[in-house]
Amino acid sequence: MRIDFHTHTFPNAIAARTIAKLEKSARTASYADGTEDGLRASMEQAGIDYSVILPVATRPGQTETINRVAIETNDRHRETGLISFGGIHPENSDYRQILRSLAASGIRGIKLHPVYQQTDFDDIRYMRIIDCACENGLIVVTHAGYDISFPEGGQATPAHILTVLDTVKPDRLVLAHMGGWRCWDEVERNLAGAPVWLDTSFTTTPIRPAKDTSRTPEESYTLPAEQFCRLVRKHGCGHILFGSDSPWSDQEEAVMLLKQSGLAPEECLAILGGNGERLLQF
Numbered sequence: 557m558r559i560d561f562h563t564h565t566f567p568n569a570i571a572a573r574t575i576a577k578l579e580k581s582a583r584t585a586s587y588a589d590g591t592e593d594g595l596r597a598s599m600e601q602a603g604i605d606y607s608v609i610l611p612v613a614t615r616p617g618q619t620e621t622i623n624r625v626a627i628e629t630n631d632r633h634r635e636t637g638l639i640s641f642g643g644i645h646p647e648n649s650d651y652r653q654i655l656r657s658l659a660a661s662g663i664r665g666i667k668l669h670p671v672y673q674q675t676d677f678d679d680i681r682y683m684r685i686i687d688c689a690c691e692n693g694l695i696v697v698t699h700a701g702y703d704i705s706f707p708e709g710g711q712a713t714p715a716h717i718l719t720v721l722d723t724v725k726p727d728r729l730v731l732a733h734m735g736g737w738r739c740w741d742e743v744e745r746n747l748a749g750a751p752v753w754l755d756t757s758f759t760t761t762p763i764r765p766a767k768d769t770s771r772t773p774e775e776s777y778t779l780p781a782e783q784f785c786r787l788v789r790k791h792g793c794g795h796i797l798f799g800s801d802s803p804w805s806d807q808e809e810a811v812m813l814l815k816q817s818g819l820a821p822e823e824c825l826a827i828l829g830g831n832g833e834r835l836l837q838f
């Protein structure tokens with residue numbers, strides 16, 4: 557079974573508008589149209605059985621709609637292969653109720669985004685949410701490191717993450733982008749081997765400039781394959797999850813680059829599916 561643990565879709569009515577807006581702020585081209593159909597076509601092409609959709613609540617008021625859509629998406633997951641996590645915002649003061657009802661609805665996890673949510677990852681509100689999510693058996697996926705749209709946004713650095721690990725001791729925390737986008741030296745030094753999962757999204761795939769924009773080589777920097785393999789092995793291959801960040805990279809290309817990264821075939825197999833199956837309790 558092949559699982560992509562990090563993807564995004566938007567409701568049909570706003571997908572084109574949202575993708576255009578994000579392409580502009582990130583100066584980065586998308587590889588799919590951001591709809592469920594677009595993601596399913598991409599999965600077919602890449603031989604992916606399940607994609608985990610990670611919605612982000614950028615305002616506290618969005619949480620309710622996001623979670624309603626997530627539950628509807630999950631109701632159809634056997635036909636579509638799409639599994640949506642829920643969203644929550646640090647300013648949702650009724651977080652306990654939200655997390656309990658997500659768990660009761662069969663949602664498997666939540667997504668946090670300290671940069672988009674403009675809150676440090678070691679803020680007490682995140683710690684409470686993470687603690688309560690774990691108590692309810694939910695997986696917590698967080699954006700980690702810098703974000704391509706907000707190069708100054710340092711809310712989810714390895715230092716913040718280490719504080720949360722020490723304080724909350726979450727048992728099912730997934731750090732996106734190999735533990736910290738463009739913080740990889742620090743991840744390798746201080747975070748690798750910690751009791752967390754790392755996803756591979758948006759790390760080794762090329763960053764393509766959006767139409768009418770350009771990116772300098774420095775702005776296009778990604779994780780070199782050699783360091784990627786070193787990080788996988790230092791962290792422990794059993795806790796690495798394949799993610800593409802579709803539509804922000806191409807799923808098929810992401811699979812291919814993983815296979816060409818220098819890892820052994822059995823390491824790739826675990827990353828592409830076995831580890832995700834275990835975490836999702838398939």
Ligand SMILES: [Zn+2]
Pocket residue numbers: 562563564757801
């Ligand atoms: Zn993402």
